Amino acid sequence: MSLAHDARVTVRPTAAVQRPKLRGWPEIDNPAIWIVAAILLIMPLIANGFFLIEIFATTMILGIMALSLMFLAGYGGMVSLMQLTIAGFSAYMVAVFGVSGNANISLGWPWWLAVPMALALATIFGTLGGALAVRTEGIYTIMITLAIGAAFYYFTNQNWAIFNGHTGINTVATPHFWGVNWRADIPFYYIVLAVAALCYLAVDYISRAPFGLALQGVRDNPRRMAALGFNVNAHRVAAYAFASFVAALAGVLQVWNYRQISPGSVSVGACIDILIIAVVGGITRPIGPFIGALIFVLLRTFALDFLVKLGLDGNRFRLLIGLGFLAIVFWSSDGVIGLWQSWRHRQRSAAARSSGRHSQGSGHG
Amino acid sequence: MTRFVERHPAWALIIIIVIAVALWLIFAVWPQGLEDAIGRKRVFLNAVFNGITLGGLYFLVASGFTLIFGLMRNVNLAHGSLYLFGGYVGYAISASTGSWILSFIVAFILTALVGVLLQLVVFRRMEGQDLRQTMVTIGLSIVFADLMLWACGGDFYQIQTPNWLIGPVELPLVTAVKSSGEPVYLRYPLVRLVIFTASIVIGVAMWLALNRTRIGMIIRAGVDDRDILAATGVRIQLVFVVVFALGAGLAGIAGVVGGTFQSLSPGEDIRFLLASLVVVIVGGMGSIPGAALGALIIGLAEQLGSVYIPTYAIVVTFLIMVLVLAVRPQGLLARR
Numbered sequence: 001m002s003l004a005h006d007a008r009v010t011v012r013p014t015a016a017v018q019r020p021k022l023r024g025w026p027e028i029d030n031p032a033i034w035i036v037a038a039i040l041l042i043m044p045l046i047a048n049g050f051f052l053i054e055i056f057a058t059t060m061i062l063g064i065m066a067l068s069l070m071f072l073a074g075y076g077g078m079v080s081l082m083q084l085t086i087a088g089f090s091a092y093m094v095a096v097f098g099v100s101g102n103a104n105i106s107l108g109w110p111w112w113l114a115v116p117m118a119l120a121l122a123t124i125f126g127t128l129g130g131a132l133a134v135r136t137e138g139i140y141t142i143m144i145t146l147a148i149g150a151a152f153y154y155f156t157n158q159n160w161a162i163f164n165g166h167t168g169i170n171t172v173a174t175p176h177f178w179g180v181n182w183r184a185d186i187p188f189y190y191i192v193l194a195v196a197a198l199c200y201l202a203v204d205y206i207s208r209a210p211f212g213l214a215l216q217g218v219r220d221n222p223r224r225m226a227a228l229g230f231n232v233n234a235h236r237v238a239a240y241a242f243a244s245f246v247a248a249l250a251g252v253l254q255v256w257n258y259r260q261i262s263p264g265s266v267s268v269g270a271c272i273d274i275l276i277i278a279v280v281g282g283i284t285r286p287i288g289p290f291i292g293a294l295i296f297v298l299l300r301t302f303a304l305d306f307l308v309k310l311g312l313d314g315n316r317f318r319l320l321i322g323l324g325f326l327a328i329v330f331w332s333s334d335g336v337i338g339l340w341q342s343w344r345h346r347q348r349s350a351a352a353r354s355s356g357r358h359s360q361g362s363g364h365g
Numbered sequence: 366m367t368r369f370v371e372r373h374p375a376w377a378l379i380i381i382i383v384i385a386v387a388l389w390l391i392f393a394v395w396p397q398g399l400e401d402a403i404g405r406k407r408v409f410l411n412a413v414f415n416g417i418t419l420g421g422l423y424f425l426v427a428s429g430f431t432l433i434f435g436l437m438r439n440v441n442l443a444h445g446s447l448y449l450f451g452g453y454v455g456y457a458i459s460a461s462t463g464s465w466i467l468s469f470i471v472a473f474i475l476t477a478l479v480g481v482l483l484q485l486v487v488f489r490r491m492e493g494q495d496l497r498q499t500m501v502t503i504g505l506s507i508v509f510a511d512l513m514l515w516a517c518g519g520d521f522y523q524i525q526t527p528n529w530l531i532g533p534v535e536l537p538l539v540t541a542v543k544s545s546g547e548p549v550y551l552r553y554p555l556v557r558l559v560i561f562t563a564s565i566v567i568g569v570a571m572w573l574a575l576n577r578t579r580i581g582m583i584i585r586a587g588v589d590d591r592d593i594l595a596a597t598g599v600r601i602q603l604v605f606v607v608v609f610a611l612g613a614g615l616a617g618i619a620g621v622v623g624g625t626f627q628s629l630s631p632g633e634d635i636r637f638l639l640a641s642l643v644v645v646i647v648g649g650m651g652s653i654p655g656a657a658l659g660a661l662i663i664g665l666a667e668q669l670g671s672v673y674i675p676t677y678a679i680v681v682t683f684l685i686m687v688l689v690l691a692v693r694p695q696g697l698l699a700r701r
Binding site for chain 1: 440496497504505508511512639642645675676677680687
């Protein structure tokens with residue numbers, strides 16, 4: 001409460017000049033966004049069940065997880081590798097509190113009780129992890145969150161009372177109400193789309209809200225922000241809390257998607273995949289993670305066929321991902337978005353130069 | 366030492382009591398009541414020794430990691446891959462020539478070469494960009510892991526222990542007293558003791574090299590302030606290459622050690638990366654004594670945990686990390 005108050009009071013005068021620009025939704029002017037939104041809305045008419053779920057819904061679920069990382073890394077400067085762990089924790093909680101095939105573990109609550117419980121617990125879990133991680137800075141954060149993620153993975157492997165060891169929890173029930181099976185392809189696609197859109201807009205909004213601006217200030221110069229009277233650590237922990245909630249939402253969707261959850265889904269490799277998705281897409285804008293997720297899912301799904309067609313070993317999918325990731329990190333500081341922007345910039349400056357020369361020439365003539 | 370006692374008398378007292386209890390547990394013959402409560406002394410002693418030797422292995426991995434971080438601020442998340450690479454190289458050498466010692470030498474040289482290549486080709490181009498370097502090491506670890514899976518497959522490998530090291534030795538530690546009054550001594554695999562001794566020797570050698578030689582002085586100066594060191598005319602790039610080679614080579618040696626008394630398989634790279642992360646977080650980044658202390662604590666916690674609270678062994682390790690972060694975020698023995 002006091003945190004939000006602080007932020008509002010201090011940010012207002014400085015941001016007053018730019019406020020119309022900051023408060024607006026620049027996306028509304030951009031026709032490309034409307035086209036993409038329209039295509040996503042009528043997707044069930046175009047695509048069959050496989051593309052709908054395996055490609056687009058999976059992309060958006062991974063995109064939401066990566067979005068939570070993008071929020072922390074892009075606006076808060078904290079690269080957290082435990083976002084997948086939080087999502088996995090929330091998925092486990094849905095399975096534990098809800099209905100599943102493992103009757104001795106699941107408590108059998110209805111979904112409308114189990115899901116809020118899972119979201120709340122996962123958010124608390126992520127916030128506690130964040131409170132631990134903000135005690136350190138920069139690259140230390142990566143290490144600590146990676147250690148938390150790995151510890152959770154090994155813990156789920158060893159614990160049989162709650163997490164059912166390495167077999168995990170299977171046949172998790174999915175919601176069924178108003179006469180609709182919400183796990184059927186088309187309804188589920190729309191649920192995922194709605195959650196993804198909400199998360200995207202929420203992150204987009206917060207990045208312009210006083211809290212988001214203060215967070216970006218903390219990212220750029222924590223000392224100065226502290227001197228201005230902001231509670232730096234409180235902002236960071238609050239950012240972790242928000243990101244944890246977003247990741248927890250993705251976790252609920254994920255467990256409904258696969259109907260099962262096991263330690264394999266929260267492994268260290270999977271945690272790193274989320275980082276790869278966010279970095280490949282670009283961590284300066286909320287759209288980046290979704291682009292990265294689409295690339296990742298397309299590669300994961302089709303790399304095997306593609307590699308075999310080229311006469312290579314189809315099992316080298318991870319090699320391809322790793323090399324692609326290395327290439328992106330080497331040549332672009334801001335992922336695919338950065339590449340696109342620098343390409344646009346070059347086009348524009350080339351056009352400006354040619355038109356400038358043209359006008360100069362005509363002026364002389 | 367005396368300053369620590371003066372400044373934290375309560376902590377010093379607690380530490381002394383813990384050490385005294387540990388020594389008593391190790392050397393005394395346990396009374397019947399204690400054996401009833403927490404089991405046989407042989408089990409306890411075995412767990413302690415396993416923990417200490419595992420700590421030796423962790424120290425080998427983590428010391429290279431902490432050395433590289435301390436000097437270059439480079440969190441080398443591909444360190445686990447170097448460990449596994451060294452292990453595979455060691456396996457190949459020992460399987461083809463039958464020489465255990467040779468496998469150490471070759472593994473050290475080859476992983477050190479990989480380290481030199483990494484430093485020259487990759488990290489030198491992005492000096493000072495901590496986050497980007499870390500991302501690159503993540504990408505490299507994925508690529509390395511897949512290349513090694515390609516080359517070696519998903520099988521388990523174990524490096525053959527040389528004949529002269531096979532078999533247990535009897536240690537002068539009484540585990541129990543027979544009804545006839547004859548003491549029973551602890552028997553422990555010789556190879557583990559040798560490896561542990563070797564890791565102590567390496568640790569002491571590193572400490573001496575860092576504290577008593579000129580290059581060590583330069584490295585310590587670089588840890589403290591890299592820019593000023595470069596300004597004094599030291600060829601800092603050369604120092605970086607040497608340190609990276611040494612750190613990577615240590616990971617390679619650790620790979621051979623791990624391949625001898627555990628096994629090598631895909632996934633071990635991440636396990637040891639995690640272990641070295643936790644060890645250096647607990648011990649303090651960039652500090653060699655810190656790595657030793659952290660490795661000892663984590664090794665003991667893991668082994669004692671897996672004997673006495675098997676389900677939660679990992680959680681104990683993790684709790685230690687949380688506790689250290691809460692009390693001393695910079696690590697137990699870090700200066701800053």
